[in-house]
Ligand SMILES: Nc1c(NC[C@H](O)[C@H](O)[C@H](O)CO)[nH]c(=O)[nH]c1=O
């Protein structure tokens with residue numbers, strides 16, 4: 001398989017002095033643990049500091065980032081969204097997966113924030129684990145890498 005985008009390289013220590021907010025949805029606890037482990041390992045390796053806030057589900061993530069921006073717009077250099085949406089029996093999956101991504105995209109463009117989207121949208125638990133596990137796809141770490149890269153770019157472009 002071709003190498004995936006989540007391997008975007010970040011120099012160790014290159015984000016020293018930068019502060020991030022991880023917003024994690026704990027709808028699936030064990031998967032949330034693994035996504036969080038991946039994201040925090042990447043931020044720590046980059047020398048960044050971070051806060052973590054926990055919300056019930058993926059639908060609550062965008063509003064939480066909006067609240068943080070509303071409270072103290074310059075407190076964070078970037079944001080990492082973590083969660084897992086697994087298809088059930090009804091159309092609710094489409095709402096949770098689609099609307100969380102749509103609102104995050106809207107926030108990141110409207111507010112010019114550095115955001116890594118690590119919300120898995122999968123058919124079943126096996127797909128979720130393959131993507132969450134650090135030893136496999138490490139999508140939590142990938143989202144943190146994206147947030148780090150975008151924070152760097154945001155600073156360079158003067159946003
Ligand atoms: N089914 C999943 C949800 N659903 C819950 C929503 O995100 C939300 O918390 C609820 O509708 C109350 O507003 N959330 C996930 O993160 N993952 C799912 O698979």
Ligand SMILES: CC(=O)[C@@H](O)COP(=O)(O)O
Pocket residue numbers: 085086087088089090091092093094096
């Ligand atoms: C992604 C979901 O919202 C899911 O958990 C809902 O399951 P169901 O469609 O069986 O209610």
